[in-house]
Amino acid sequence: MWPDRRLIDLFRTEFPIVLAPMAGAMDAELVIAAAQGGALGSLPCALLSVEKAREQVNVIRQRVSAPLNMNFFCHRTVAADPAREAAWKQRLAPFYREYGLDPAAPINAANRAPFDAAMCDLVEELKPEIASFHFGLPDAALLARVKSAGCKVMSSATTVKEAIWLEEHGADIVIAQGAEAGGHRGMFLTENIGEQPGTFALVPQVVDAVKVPVVAAGGIADGRGIAAAFALGAAGAQIGTAYLRCPESKVFAPARTVLAQARDDSTVITNVLTGRPARAVVNRVMREIGAVWPDAPPFPHAATGLAPLKAAAEKQGKVDFTSLWAGQAVRLGREMPAAELTRALAGAALARLSRLAG
Numbered sequence: 001m002w003p004d005r006r007l008i009d010l011f012r013t014e015f016p017i018v019l020a021p022m023a024g025a026m027d028a029e030l031v032i033a034a035a036q037g038g039a040l041g042s043l044p045c046a047l048l049s050v051e052k053a054r055e056q057v058n059v060i061r062q063r064v065s066a067p068l069n070m071n072f073f074c075h076r077t078v079a080a081d082p083a084r085e086a087a088w089k090q091r092l093a094p095f096y097r098e099y100g101l102d103p104a105a106p107i108n109a110a111n112r113a114p115f116d117a118a119m120c121d122l123v124e125e126l127k128p129e130i131a132s133f134h135f136g137l138p139d140a141a142l143l144a145r146v147k148s149a150g151c152k153v154m155s156s157a158t159t160v161k162e163a164i165w166l167e168e169h170g171a172d173i174v175i176a177q178g179a180e181a182g183g184h185r186g187m188f189l190t191e192n193i194g195e196q197p198g199t200f201a202l203v204p205q206v207v208d209a210v211k212v213p214v215v216a217a218g219g220i221a222d223g224r225g226i227a228a229a230f231a232l233g234a235a236g237a238q239i240g241t242a243y244l245r246c247p248e249s250k251v252f253a254p255a256r257t258v259l260a261q262a263r264d265d266s267t268v269i270t271n272v273l274t275g276r277p278a279r280a281v282v283n284r285v286m287r288e289i290g291a292v293w294p295d296a297p298p299f300p301h302a303a304t305g306l307a308p309l310k311a312a313a314e315k316q317g318k319v320d321f322t323s324l325w326a327g328q329a330v331r332l333g334r335e336m337p338a339a340e341l342t343r344a345l346a347g348a349a350l351a352r353l354s355r356l357a358g
């Protein structure tokens with residue numbers, strides 16, 4: 001009944017729907033629930049230690065018999081620049097004072113580490129059916145090991161040029177991530193946010209440019225969006241924001257309230273939360289210092305300066321410094337168990353596709 005079965009055959013899932021990996025917003029619970037509903041569950045590992053990632057995968061394997069995607073960041077590490085860090089702290093100093101914090105106190109180093117040999121050992125040990133990457137691909141030797149472990153490899157492209165690069169460097173599936181998407185832009189061959197195409201423009205052009213199956217991502221939150229992705233030539237959809245309000249996500253209560261009230265114009269692309277462009281609902285720090293600050297420390301160091309503020313504000317139930325990652329279709333999100341949501345999304349997409357065919 002699906003117009004394109006390539007992903008279903010590759011993933012061996014019931015539906016051509018991928019629960020997007022969402023670092024910081026979810027763990028094994030959401031993966032299990034979405035997989036039980038028939039989607040490909042993705043475990044975000046960017047913020048996890050090797051031990052924690054192993055523990056999470058074991059929980060998933062014990063609770064559900066379904067294919068699994070392990071997701072990693074593969075950015076190039078940039079050493080912290082003391083002058084930029086100091087300027088950033090200076091910029092944040094009024095907030096530190098307001099919360100009674102000492103801007104000069106040392107902070108633990110940023111914890112968003114790129115995929116490395118130790119994580120690769122873990123992939124070889126656990127053999128997830130799929131491994132997906134954000135910000136390009138790991139270097140050739142590591143990628144060869146991932147593929148030898150039997151994983152199919154996916155990565156996000158935000159332009160046609162990136163999609164071609166990913167295919168040429170070994171991706172088995174390309175995720176076309178349009179500008180509507182929540183969370184970090186997967187961009188890795190450009191730094192120009194202004195050039196980033198939206199999903200509707202990006203997907204058909206990526207489909208024309210590569211031979212591997214394309215997964216559409218960004219702003220897809222209901223059956224209409226999934227049907228549109230197929231109409232544009234995609235073989236499936238990766239969906240993040242629409243799952244954020246499921247009871248199995250790890251979004252804390254005040255952030256859930258913000259997401260429930262957000263509208264089509266509530267999100268913007270910002271670099272001040274981590275140092276890399278990402279789409280989020282506007283929070284206080286973005287509002288007061290501006291969503292884009294050219295001198296913000298490079299990824300992930302901007303997050304380090306915000307960490308004590310985030311912790312102090314969250315203790316008071318405030319999201320002033322919390323990364324409220326979400327895409328432009330946040331308004332379409334529903335508060336519903338993830339298995340049920342997955343089946344509802346698939347059912348609505350199939351109904352829409354058959355109506356359009358008739």
Ligand SMILES: Cc1cc2nc3c(=O)[nH]c(=O)nc-3n(C[C@H](O)[C@H](O)[C@H](O)COP(=O)(O)O)c2cc1C
Nearest residue numbers: 020022023044134181182183218219240241325327
């Ligand atoms: C809260 C949140 C966290 C995200 N974290 C990751 C991540 O850890 N790894 C990744 O590859 N993509 C991440 N993304 C991006 C998603 O993979 C995907 O591109 C996006 O969710 C699709 O757009 P949508 O949110 O409009 O559905 C994140 C997105 C959100 C909303």
